[in-house]
Amino acid sequence: MGKLTNEKNVHQLIADTVLQSSYAPNPNRIGVTTLAGPPLVRQLRFKYHPYLSVDVAEQLWALLGTTAHKVLLNNPKFGWVFETKLTQQLRPEWPTLTGYVDGYNFLTGEVLDFKMTSVWSIIYGIKDGKPDWEQQLNVYGRMIALQGGKVTKLQDVAILRDHNGGEALRNKDYPETPFYNFPSKIWTPQEADEFIQHRFELHTSKACECTPEEKWLKPDTFAVMRGTNKKASKVEALKADAETWISNQKKPEEYHIDVRKGEAGKCLKYCSVRTVCPFSPMYDKELVKRVHDFEAKNKGK
Numbered sequence: 001m002g003k004l005t006n007e008k009n010v011h012q013l014i015a016d017t018v019l020q021s022s023y024a025p026n027p028n029r030i031g032v033t034t035l036a037g038p039p040l041v042r043q044l045r046f047k048y049h050p051y052l053s054v055d056v057a058e059q060l061w062a063l064l065g066t067t068a069h070k071v072l073l074n075n076p077k078f079g080w081v082f083e084t085k086l087t088q089q090l091r092p093e094w095p096t097l098t099g100y101v102d103g104y105n106f107l108t109g110e111v112l113d114f115k116m117t118s119v120w121s122i123i124y125g126i127k128d129g130k131p132d133w134e135q136q137l138n139v140y141g142r143m144i145a146l147q148g149g150k151v152t153k154l155q156d157v158a159i160l161r162d163h164n165g166g167e168a169l170r171n172k173d174y175p176e177t178p179f180y181n182f183p184s185k186i187w188t189p190q191e192a193d194e195f196i197q198h199r200f201e202l203h204t205s206k207a208c209e210c211t212p213e214e215k216w217l218k219p220d221t222f223a224v225m226r227g228t229n230k231k232a233s234k235v236e237a238l239k240a241d242a243e244t245w246i247s248n249q250k251k252p253e254e255y256h257i258d259v260r261k262g263e264a265g266k267c268l269k270y271c272s273v274r275t276v277c278p279f280s281p282m283y284d285k286e287l288v289k290r291v292h293d294f295e296a297k298n299k300g301k
Contacts, residue, residue, distance in 0.1 A: 014063070029098050041210070044277055079105045079107035083101075111155070112155055113137055113155075116158075122180050135195065138191075141192070155183045158181075160179070161178075215264035216266040221259075222258075223235045239259075275287055276288055
């Protein structure tokens with residue numbers, strides 16, 4: 001983050017703690033999570049870092065995640081090392097790859113990462129996988145292997161911040177407890193090296209617009225509405241399917257289709273550079289203009 005604001009008047013002790021966890025981006029280093037993330041975000045952070053702002057009130061989950069890490073990792077166990085810093089200079093022309101492994105058992109080869117997350121992240125993850133978690137753990141695993149360590153197991157230990165015990169009793173697909181072990185498959189060395197190389201190539205080239213997955217983009221849907229009813233009779237992913245459904249009704253003339261526009265969830269609320277990204281619905285044209293005018297005026301001074 002660049003400038004920290006406190007518009008909601010959060011207690012100063014919390015604000016100071018959030019401020020201590022902030023850092024300026026370094027073009028000569030790249031974190032494991034950043035490597036797997038959108039190149040455009042990293043490049044815009046370099047360009048606009050001093051002018052970006054974030055409010056303390058938006059940092060609750062990050063703060064809780066940091067707190068949970070400190071409590072869990074302040075419990076030494078034989079064979080385990082925690083918060084281990086890894087650095088790897090893979091090529092001279094690339095930034096140094098860095099990362100902190102939450103937990104590594106040098107006796108068994110188990111690699112752990114703790115995640116403070118939502119129940120729904122796990123529910124959907126069980127169904128569709130968690131590619132970002134798998135990528136992060138496999139890069140850590142490859143870095144450990146390159147430094148002579150063995151890797152036999154990769155696993156995220158998820159702490160579910162919004163777990164509901166009652167729902168767990170009612171729904172067999174709901175996680176039973178607020179803690180969930182989410183394993184990832186171990187890539188071959190070739191798979192890991194190819195992924196790392198591909199990501200470095202993206203981050204060291206001019207960035208393009210983020211992918212729909214990186215934007216957390218929900219696609220448009222087509223709601224079939226009857227008369228003035230506010231509740232949809234049917235919602236389809238394709239307009240043609242909605243039209244077919246209408247045509248099969250006894251009185252198709254009573255129905256019409258409302259297009260429900262999809263949203264890029266990350267761009268709207270969670271991206272740190274959303275106000276300076278030209279592809280974001282939160283793009284602040286006036287802010288970007290002021291930055292450019294200021295830099296042009298002070299160029300060479």
